[in-house]
Amino acid sequence: AYVVTDNCVDCRFTQCVAVCPVQCFHADETMVYIDPDNCIDCAGCVEACPVGAIDDEFNLPDDQRYWIEKNRERAAILPRLTGTMDPLPGAEARKAALGL
Ligand code: SF4
Numbered sequence: 001a002y003v004v005t006d007n008c009v010d011c012r013f014t015q016c017v018a019v020c021p022v023q024c025f026h027a028d029e030t031m032v033y034i035d036p037d038n039c040i041d042c043a044g045c046v047e048a049c050p051v052g053a054i055d056d057e058f059n060l061p062d063d064q065r066y067w068i069e070k071n072r073e074r075a076a077i078l079p080r081l082t083g084t085m086d087p088l089p090g091a092e093a094r095k096a097a098l099g100l
Contacts, residue, residue: 001034001036001039001041001057001071002034002039002043002045002046002054002056002057003034003055003056003060003064003067004016004031004032004033004053004054004067004071005054005060005064005067006053006064007049007052007053007094007098008032008049008051008054009030010031010088010090011051011087011090011095012031012032012087013049013051013087014027014032014084014085014087015049015050015084016032016048016049016054017032017082017084017085018048018083018084019044019045019048020044020045022038022040023038023080023081024038024039024045024075025075025080026074026078026080027078027085028078031053032081033070033074033078034054034075035072035075035076035080036057036071036075043056050095050100051094051095051098051100052100
């Protein structure tokens with residue numbers, strides 16, 4: 001499955017939600033998470049994310065691998081997102097700080 005990682009925290013742009021063909025995304029007040037049992041590995045969300053927050057679980061560097069379980073846990077208890085939301089305040093500044 002694909003996994004949402006660090007760069008989504010406090011950004012939550014949600015363009016990923018618009019491209020996902022199977023409505024994998026769930027959200028809380030800081031970021032989105034992918035339900036790994038729904039994800040069909042299409043990779044569409046990877047390019048859609050303006051801050052490069054999403055990657056294949058098998059590509060993750062060691063310091064990002066904890067997100068695999070975190071996405072599973074959080075997606076299981078949070079509401080499914082059916083559309084995009086406004087980015088969080090400061091999202092554009094965080095994106096700029098990443099050089100993106
Ligand atoms: Fe949805 Fe495809 Fe991203 Fe999986 S890889 S979360 S199916 S857009």
